[in-house]
Amino acid sequence: MKKQPTSRKLLRIHKDDNVLIVVNTVQPGDKDLVEDREIVFTQRIAIGHKVAARMIRRGEKLYKCGVPIGSAKEDILAGAHIHLHNLQSDYIETYTLDKDRVYAK
């Protein structure tokens, strides 16, 4: 893993990736460079989570480590948090606990 020239918060794992990995928790108001453009985060995003490296269109495949990890459920702006709300598996639905601790899709 090479040094990050522009960011101390976001890590690009593979050159073909259109998602970046948060390596230092991001707070609302934090700024960082995404594709050489400054973006301002509007929410807290924890370590290990993903943000869009660029504008992504609905239906487009998302790539991490150079491998597809599913498709965008909606248009995603550069720098936006990518998770269950906007990314779906191309194989099998993801189940998790919702905010009321109920097992849900």
Add this chain to the structure above:
Amino acid sequence: MLSSATKLEGYVRSDGRKGIRNCVVVAYLVECAHHVAREIAESFKGEPVHLIGFGGCYPNAYADRMMNRLCTHPNVGAALLLSLGCESFNRHKLAENIATTGRPVHTIVIQQTGGTKKSIDAGVDWIRQALKETAQVPRAPLKVNELVVGTICGGSDATSGISANPAVGRAFDLLVQEGAAAIFEETGEMIGLGDVMASRAVTPELGHELRLSVDKAAYYYRQMGHASFAPGNAEGGLTTIEEKSIGAYCKSGDSPISGLIKPGDIPRKGGLYLLDVVPDGAPRFGFPNINDNAEIAELIACGSHVILFTTGRGSVVGSAISPVIKVCANPETYDRMRDDMDVNAGKILRLEASVDEVGEEIYQKLLDVASGVQSCSESLGHQEFVLTYKSFEPIGPHCLPA
């Protein structure tokens, strides 16, 4: 090359394999004998006496094979079998197979021995003697190319796939370079990656088998209605099974894939192997592996001397028989749970170390543990063990190319 300074010695077994540990296993052959077995094992706290077993009363070829492989594992020096007396498990054949390897073995049938108390006393007496006998097992120099190493991830979060798992991949590359056998597994966590993996096979026919194993896993999990994906994974930032798959997959490193094995198949030469843990045929007994320890037991049944276990959220488990080395992916988890963690791969995320550097650190830790140094989970007394019902067909002719 790295770490030539670490001198390894193994316990010599009759089949030519060598152990890095020399434990006595106490194996219950049905849940009804579990308590007696546990009481016996617990009388030897701090000594190398490990509890394993199979809880089912109905016969199962897979469980039978697993128990045979585990009781004759190179890290095992002797075995005490605990039978209630009326279960289906073929205790006679198991004892016979163990005896054939020259290991001390003894069977206590609780109904014949006169119940709980007498069985515990008889077991404790036997183990006391067995420990004396196993202490006499000859030792000989052990080369890295005689080692079998398994890897698994558990309690994953999105850091697992970007720090610890790629670093284990690097350690796997070093092991394969040195001629060791390295086993990665959990085809259920490689859904979406069949083609990527097939392209690394040493023959096209093996590539086809690898792809089929992932297809089988995808089908099986669809029947179960769940992917291998827990709520904690999503909290940690993983969104889809494919994304989790990449994390599991990159533990395999970059070496060519030399073979596809199933639980109980022991690689006979060095190289990188995929362990197919998803049962064959229609889903019959539920989820392929009910938890991480079920997978660890399968890696050990394939001969693994040591397990490299990557975790982001912070698993604490160890295992009976073979030591488990914890590689912690998440620097925050490492800070919180460092007594349980052998290697801090979170340094990669803090941009304090490269994947290669942590890979070398894992390799060195592995040699230390192989030389007798206890891993964290081992010194904390973790000896979890799980074995459930499954069914497998033997591997096909293309799975282990010459």
